[in-house]
Amino acid sequence: MSSSDGVIEVAHLSKSFGAVRAVDDLTFQVQPGRVTGFLGPNGAGKTTTLRMLLGLVSPTSGSATIGGKPYHELRQPMRTVGAALEAASFHPGRTALDHLRVYAPQAGVPDSRASEVLDLVGLSFAANRRVGGFSLGMRQRLGLATTLLADPPVLLLDEPANGLDPEGIRWLRVFLRSLAAQGRTVLVSSHVLSEVEQTVDDVIIIARGRLVHSSTLDALARLALPRVRVASPDVAGLDALVAQAGWEAAADASSPGRVELLGVDAAAVGAAAFAARVELSELTPHDPGLEQTFLSLTSPAQDATTGGAR
Template sequence: MEPPGQDQGTVSVRNLTKHFGAVRAVQDLSFDIRPGRVTGFLGPNGSGKTTTLRMLLGLATPTSGTATISGRPYAQIAQPLREVGAALEATSFHPGRTGLDHLRTYAPYAGADDARCLALLEQVGLGQAARRRVGGYSLGMRQRLALATTLLGDPQVLLLDEPSNGLDPEGIRWLRGFLRHLAGQGKTVLVSSHMLSEVQQSVDDVVIIAAGRLIHASSMDELSALASTSIQVTSPDAAGLGKLLAARGWTPRPPVTDAPAEGTAVEQGAAVERGAATVELDDVTTAEFGAAAFSADLEIHALMDKSEGLEDIFLRMIATDSGSSSDGAKR
């Protein structure tokens, strides 16, 4: 019996836990991955990403909890290659086989013929290398072949572990567009990576784990909203700068270099030298400050955006003590 329609293509992990002896690889992990979206499964090396994917694919047995695809464990899917395409590594190829022969090995299980195999090799950029032995492929070429293998049965769900590893910049750009294309077809695409910068231009949602625990789960837009905005300003007119800050109600951070000279107009949160001042301001953009300085006829020698980027947020999250459980709320 088919699962309910609302589960079709949905990847669900509930209270998933995996212990290897005393090692707690995954701990009480819960999240959902929806169709029509690219989701980045992020975390540092050793965070439990691959172990989670292996449990989704029935390659490892959970200590507790569940991992289902379209409402069922992977072992209960009658034609798995037609429903789930997975690539956990790009090294499981026989070096003596050609790229085409590699696809032919799996084609009968996916209901694919030679025409489908050749079309997929063209689609992933390996058309000219279809009859070359895989032993002569670069790592990037093997990554493309692994992706072609996952697509043999035209599955609804794709689980890809570090698919950009080994790709050159052009290949990474191609991969981003290709994943977006697949999601546009309504497919569920889960891409693991240990670097947010590798996937941030192609994913809709993120699931971030560290030490086997969920740290954060949201859309990319929600993650971006966590970024702090700050600027650094240097003006030769410390008195004028002080007046502008007071008029706008902007409070500088503590000094960025030396303590301010006594008696200057900007005595708190500024570094002052020979009448010049440097301040850092939070929750103010460069455009906002530039417009205010122009209106106040204030001379500015430097105006820098010091805002926290997405990679900074990611690194801060995974560096945070993850010993306590999380329900996916922003941390």
């Protein structure tokens, strides 16, 4: 596949279940060579969106394509997309190796590939153990091994860190980044930003079925930088202080002498203003933090879309 074949594109996608609007006019793109976090609280519509991408649920309107095609038009789906949407969908009486051997013919790969992917996900030691005795974290790894059977360039993973211990989460982080470094498209859903913030390159955040933010993780982090709102009756003095200190500032056009400073704390601003003899009439700090920014974007009070789709 070319790089364009690995692009996931969702365009004006909507899905209603009776009176419930689970997904509402959702539009975004996911690019190859990057790990993209598909984020939102439980019930935001993430799993429904992934199921529409895989043709398991029909959209009410809009489209969801992979490489420009809906899933049902892909000639060799398992060689194009690997998906893990349910960690518990295993026959408890089968061994891990036998589970993968069942899927190998569908993926068009030899039985030997089963052992290879178990090794990739660190489950070789449990190859001949029955899945019914697996922990949730082990099931997550087996689900990931199943998605990799046909070596697909696109991966859709629903809450893959669920049930993993801290060591497992660190392993998953390194593993997903290595897959993206190979040029694969990796879309990872989660309802907890802190779970994936050290893993993803880009974020797509939805709430109540709607897009509320789409950007790089760095751009989202900029929204979470500490900010200080400063006002002074000495407009020229304040402007000179900001310029001399090199602070990034956003002026309030409707209120001369008031600025918002990005990436600096209130104590530093106060000390600099005192040294420069610039009178301040306001010095208000605001430090939202990345997780708080995420919660703010997905709160019921936040209805406007923040940030544009890339």
